[in-house]
Amino acid sequence: MIRYFTRSVQLCLFQTLLLILSSGLPGFTQPPDDPIDPIAYAAMIGTGFDVGWAQFPGVMNNYTEQVVIDYASEGFTNARIRTHFDLSPELLVHLDSVVTHCLRHGVLPIVAYESEEAEEDPTRTNLEKVVKWWGDFAFYFRNHSHKLAFNLFIEVTHTLGDLPPDTLNLWYQHIIPAIRESNPDRILILPPRGAYPEGLGSLVVPPETGYYYMAEWHDYAGGPTKLLSPDKLHKRWTTGTEIERDQIGISIETALEWTVQTGKPTWMGAWMAGKLNEPDYYTPEEECIFATHMVKEFARYQMPWSTNAHQHFYDVSTLEWLPGRQLLLEALKGKYLEEANRMFLYTGLDYNGRMKPVEIGFYDYDFLERYDLADQIRSAKIPWGFVLETFSDPGFTGNKQVITGDQSNLDGIPIASFKFRDIAFTDYVLGTGNPSNVTQGYAYPNPFCGQFRLMLEPGEEVSVRIYDLRGRCLFMTSGLNGTDVLAPGLEEGMYLLKVTSPTEEWTQSIICT
Template identity: 35%
Template sequence: MLKPLIAAALIFSSGWVFAAEPPLTAARYAQQLGVGIDVDWARTERGIREFDPLEVRDFKAKGFTHVRIRVAGEPTEARLIHLRKLVEACDQYGVIPVIAYQADEYKNDPKADNEKEVVNWWIAVAHYFEKSSPLLGFDLIYEPADKLNHNIASLNRVYDKTIKAIHAIDADRMIFVAPRLRAAPEDLASLRLPAHSQNYVLAEWHIFPWGPLKNNGKYPWTSGTAAEKSAIRSRINTALRWQQKTGHVSWVGGWGVGESSRVTPTAPQMAFASFMACELQKAKIPYAINADFQFYDGEEGAWRAGPEPLLQAMLAPVCEKPDEKPGHHVIKSSARDAAHATPAAASTAKSAAPSGSSAGQG
């Protein structure tokens, strides 16, 4: 009589100890993404040549939880092997990798079948990473070629074909799709996503990928006036309304403050960085910072000292609370920045050959 009871107890105990994790959904995945950074470890010759897995360790130590790995070119064996090296390094150090395809190599070829090329690229990649970590994400088109960019029907069609092709190979893979042109939140409504895809398809959009650039003689950010802040909140709210309407979640694939972030940041840049980061975090929208080479010297294997306060403002901002006196957060932020001004040697020293990610366009 005891044997069946003991067996039952063991089964119950085993089931309790080894209870399966709840299935990964797009909403849970978005929560895990947190704050990431765009990297060129697979996009430029220099980035490919100089990549060192210890860079991933440094990014994790800094506080990043994902990297957006931009990649261009054919899915050759050498390129796929290199991508696997990156993904394995991310797995080793606990950073979520997102492969983002820059599908623009056919834009100057009038005979190119952009739709077919994109689908075939991802079929090759999906097969290669079929048994990889479930946290590996696929960002289908980082920079659409002109034909896809200016043809909403074609873009939606290639997304539909690619999603179906990937999930026929790897049913649980998380996939990101971006709207046309510069992936503005206002264009999210143009996406036509598969029915019942809320659990595995996320939207990717941009806001100030290279900072608040001058447009028609005006900047969208000067000193952070009430009108400037309201305009930015309006764009973020556009994405939130789309999420509520469709049930899909979203991710900002890249935003920055401008090229000058390589040096000591200005007060307006610091204010903009803190405001943007706080607003996105309040909206619970994960984001990636554009881009790694502005803050990390790959050749030296160390964080750049000049923009360190700016990086901290974008990565871990100190935000005002509703009941907090205006400006109080500035004091706390200054103290926090001072504490991070000199990166710890343990997170930047390299015992291997120098590594790096090349400067490039966002």
């Protein structure tokens, strides 16, 4: 006999099944650990991949715990577990296995959901489907470790991403309470419309969210491009010019401004180390250079990340890392950062002649004599974020020149001693007024030694705050017409400076030396 059930009865049966499936799990009454502060959680995310372990049927059929063991053995600490299927008992059991394996092997599991149908056609009916998906999913996983986080969308694109931000905010007003019914203090990760960090400012987080949330944004999700089209310029990467290298820092700083405003951290949830969906678009060497720069910038700003995507590096059917991606995998792990921190001196123009690699340090005339470089340096390759300071006389005296980028022709610059060091440790000081990214040549961020004087127009009251990169306010002061900032207790490192006056407000990164 065929039995027909009403929708309410079907929902009741599914909830009962969820209860049966989850009741046999360890820690049935509550999660086995305490809630995790969002700032602490962001620090735990570290580095990882967007993974298809619950996204592609072929991958799901071949998935075993060994996949996570191999993953963790390479040092990756988070897995952004993407899925787009309707919720079913089979999917829940599979996701349960993946989450359990991640927790067992020290990998933070972050489940990200995508409903293309809802994003392409954001009707009330489709919203209800997404609310139900997250409500049922959250109910099933309510007793799992707080290390499991919920990333509410893989990315907000299609029609939903094109609509005014009020629409997405309305969706969050419905989705988040459905999750909080069973998970009152689990980390929820909210992406903005369009995925880019510029959209973070339009997020209105509903009060039901509570304390335990953060944001996810991404850029270069499909990799960089060589195209010159206006809508792709921020993703352009050819040889790694100054403008090209600057783009990821601009994106990160935009996200950090939101952190300053809200006190909540963000996570770079998807970027691709090359055009990996288009073979031969970049050479392996070009991919490694781009990836190394990205990894270096994320480390500089203490920004956790996941890269797109695991299937480009690992074959779940053979349980092997792909040999053709080994160089790029090593770049993601930071193997080439040391090389990126070296300067190369050449005895010929245009990087020809004998080449001498140089580590960070001070080099007097005896060094030049020892390596037959006295009066012989004619070009230099200087890595991004570093500076070459040349002196016309031994002992770091005489005429001084500051060089912050590759120089194909150094003729006419006498070099009898030189310093090669990170921009963070140069003698530059933060200027007055509204600092820009280039107040001292290419020196950026502008270092300061814990104190500076900020002056504005007469009659304007100014307040100054200094935050760490997790959004915690470490120093604040105010004054009329300007103020002296005296913060000698700050440790060396990067901070965010926020200045507010009646006529303007701006935030910029600064380095304390």
